[in-house]
Amino acid sequence: MIAPLANDLLLRALLREPTSRRPIWVMRQAGRYLPEYRATRARAGSFLKLCTTPELACEVTLQPIERYALDAAILFSDILTIPHAMNLGLKFETGEGPTFARPVRSAADIDRLSVPDPHRELRYVIDAVSMVRRELRGRLPLIGFAGSPWTVGTYMVEGGGSKTFGRIKRMMYEAPGELHRLLDILTRSTIAYLNAQIAAGAQAVMIFDTWGGILTPAQYEEFSLRYMARIVEALTREAQGRRVPNIVFTKGGGAWLSKIAAIGCDAAGVDWNTDLATARTAVADKIALQGNLDPAALFAPPEVLRAQVRRVLDSYGPGPGHVFNLGHGITPDVNPEQLNVLIEAVHAYPVG
């Protein structure tokens, strides 16, 4: 029993079909800026528990769409579920970000890795997807996601977050073949993972390449984009009679949008460093664009925020193919009321 989709603005915009207005969702919309999220998070006891308990992940996924007139839900999860399933000892220390007890630093470490079965080690994610779809009852589409192989790999090799990425860069220069082996395993894992999310009900999927922007143009093509291209190519194209659009987002990759458009994805995320007008020229209207308000604009007084929103909408220009979003995740210190100002400003914008 599949409920028909009442609001398909997101799916249409991602496929560059005309829409009555621009759809909007917000990266990290289910997150710490919401008091109800913090309450559930406290109840869960830990961030990892929140991610790995389908009922809680589902609850948190739905919180922002209960509160705001958003056009999509995005699964509450983390880009490090795959290495977690690879048994690397993932922990989220308060204020420290993620750390791995068993980072991947040698050929032997890579030998030990295998592709997780989404229905076993990542079952909690797939269950959360099914549960959210059920709860949504066709109100809004659900976006599934994964980290890019390069980005997930940086955490696995560095053992957590990094400022200089010295370890993975050293591996890249000293033993590029090993790094490719790691990225290949991550690519196969991500394909199985995203396709399982789609089979369970994800109606669009997004690949977050948070750290592609630390690479040179040649390294980006070799170590990040190439693997995202393999994923995009292997994604299930249709589910329940409908195209499942995909979005590729390389933070700091504004200069590489024409290359991203060439891998066959449906849409690219754009951070706030690149004007949407420039981005649109770069992709030559071959794909849709998603973005790109400076997340800090949510600190602005309402009238300034509205002007900034219009500026982003104007920058894209007329015609289909734009999904409004921030250029990066919403930060925990944002006043939740500001998101209403933002959403209303997007809704009020006339269709071009």
Add this chain to the structure above:
Amino acid sequence: MIAPLANDLLLRALLREPTSRRPIWVMRQAGRYLPEYRATRARAGSFLKLCTTPELACEVTLQPIERYALDAAILFSDILTIPHAMNLGLKFETGEGPTFARPVRSAADIDRLSVPDPHRELRYVIDAVSMVRRELRGRLPLIGFAGSPWTVGTYMVEGGGSKTFGRIKRMMYEAPGELHRLLDILTRSTIAYLNAQIAAGAQAVMIFDTWGGILTPAQYEEFSLRYMARIVEALTREAQGRRVPNIVFTKGGGAWLSKIAAIGCDAAGVDWNTDLATARTAVADKIALQGNLDPAALFAPPEVLRAQVRRVLDSYGPGPGHVFNLGHGITPDVNPEQLNVLIEAVHAYPVG
């Protein structure tokens, strides 16, 4: 008594004059990767003491040019000397980076700031410049430097380093007039500071805009580039009968190189995210370019490092106007021997 300059490759390349080979220097060449630096630093007792004692700053400035066949010395100092002179309580905590005891967060905080006299509060820098020039005896040119007003301002407002730059961005959206007032004071301070460095003997100057890349294109023009343009315009153009070239370096600003070229600077620094071929097209050979090897390439085996160096040199192409450098500062964990491999590879490259 001014010794004639024996090696003027850097000055010629920055002015796009032909040179017998490409000049090279390395950002942070006087730094922690050198055992002799660590010894002087230990003797000084603190990083700030090292910066503020002309004899020690001079000693450290000269260390890399004693060891390597570099084509320039760059003054050992810090981009936060100006706010230090403004009495904001600068400290460098081990592993923490810089912090200010009295950050700038209100109109009243800005009211209290005044332009430091380079010959009084910043006397230690000017003395270090004179001392280095004397010690160099015309062997190599000396580069002076300052942080960009925007970049220095971020530290003053955030109270130290930041990941999200929430405080200064909030000021930008809530009270842009106040932020402009702060940037104006910093601009006037920087002009006086750099011109005093030039008067004391700096033969080229560089403006480090480390955090310009966190801005939107419009914000970059309004809050960073505009002030660097004012500085460039007010810089002393000639000293001791010779042009004093200037270099503007916005990290993460690869997409804005044509705008940077338009402010009238002599050269732009380029980080490793942008190919020099792309950068050169963007600036249309109006200015020189400096960069842009990935600093992590210094972790590569020598033959890989040499290939990466050639790739950068090839990417610029034939003709004058290229100063070889890293795309960002050399990191403390680099093996000092690798810098010889790098320099020899640059020297071995045939002139195009």
